[in-house]
Amino acid sequence: xxxxxxxxxxxxxxxxxxxxxxxxxxxxxxxxxxxxxxxxxxxxxxxxxxxxxxxxxxxxxxxxxxxxxxxxxxxxxxxxxxxxxxxxxxxxxxxxxxxxxxxxxxxxxxxxxxxx
Numbered sequence: 001x002x003x004x005x006x007x008x009x010x011x012x013x014x015x016x017x018x019x020x021x022x023x024x025x026x027x028x029x030x031x032x033x034x035x036x037x038x039x040x041x042x043x044x045x046x047x048x049x050x051x052x053x054x055x056x057x058x059x060x061x062x063x064x065x066x067x068x069x070x071x072x073x074x075x076x077x078x079x080x081x082x083x084x085x086x087x088x089x090x091x092x093x094x095x096x097x098x099x100x101x102x103x104x105x106x107x108x109x110x111x112x113x114x115x116x
Contacts, residue, residue: 050092056084058102073101073108
């Protein structure tokens with residue numbers, strides 16, 4: 001929780017161990033320690049598989065040239081060419097972004113527009 005001190009600066013109150021948020025943090029740390037010891041029965045692990053994506057198909061469906069697509073979504077044009085020609089593959093976070101672009105390009109455009 002934040003509050004202002006006498007000088008107008010914000011200060012952060014320490015988290016009490018018995019506060020709900022403090023209890024959740026402690027529980028999370030205990031679970032992380034148990035997991036690191038191989039005590040997996042106390043920890044739930046979710047594995048997410050990020051599928052491959054056909055960048056060329058996404059771009060063509062949008063009716064954009066390589067340069068237009070790269071510029072619009074902030075990718076270096078050479079990187080986009082490498083993906084499309086199979087010389088490189090997008091990493092997992094980039095594949096997630098490309099999947100969002102494929103399904104909801106307007107959402108990504110909106111975020112990028114507001115960020116600049």
